[in-house]
Amino acid sequence: MRVAVIGGTGLIGSQVVKILNAAGHEAAPHAQSTGVDVISGQGLDEAVAKADVVVNLTNSPTFDDASAAFFQTSMDNLVAAARKGGVGHFVILSIVGADQVPELDYYRAKVLQEDVLAAGPIPYSIVRATQFMEFVPAVLSWTTDGDTVRLPSTPIQPIASKDVADAVAEIAAGAPLNDIYEIAGPEIFPLDELGRITLSRKGDGRTVVTDPTAGMFAVVKGDVLTDMDAHLAPTRYADWLS
Secondary structure, eight states: OEEEEETTTSHHHHHHHHHHHHTTOEEEEEOGGGTOOTTTOTTHHHHHTTOSEEEEOOOOSOSSTHHHHHHHHHHHHHHHHHHHTTOOEEEEEEETTGGGOTTSHHHHHHHHHHHHHHHSSSOEEEEEEOOBGGGHHHHHHHTEETTEEEEOOOEEOOBOHHHHHHHHHHHHTSOOOSSEEEEEOSOOEEHHHHHHHHHHHTTOOOEEEEOTTSSGGGGOOTTTTOOTTSEEOSOOHHHHHO
């Protein structure tokens, strides 16, 4: 298959391109650095021309209320270009539980992205993943004050980016689902405990204090960001840390 991977130079996209090409497909990475702009539309028609599948892994530059405009515009442009190019399968990556956290602007924006795709004319697949293991250090940095990290005990089911990329590539190479496919890490941790494990393994002297009001995950109610009924990825957090 010919696959146009939009956002194909990023954390997930670069791995998806490599996996698909290794499997014998023709996957091409497209990004601003290659002259493709999903907001202005520059280069989009050329990027998806003759592609059998489009995988959109672009991301909003911000997590605030501006993210909705990014996903609306980028998806409108991409769907139009894909339809013009005769694309038969459109894949995006979203977040497990995104529709259960309307308090977060970015999560609402991801649901908007899903809705635009599902309402469009192109057969589609939506891959929802849990929180990436690679993002844990950033989460810790958001609520660090000196030697103290404040974190809520929100349940998190971290997944390695490689496992996400494997799932996206597998879905992209298959028939459109016209539905959602969920993938998650094999273990669930309270976020504060995940922070303690991470700092301990890295020899980081910061101390984690449990604070139910700290950071963006404080607004998450219950275990909506986890799903043990999803397809469970193989990589455990301790193995990823090592």
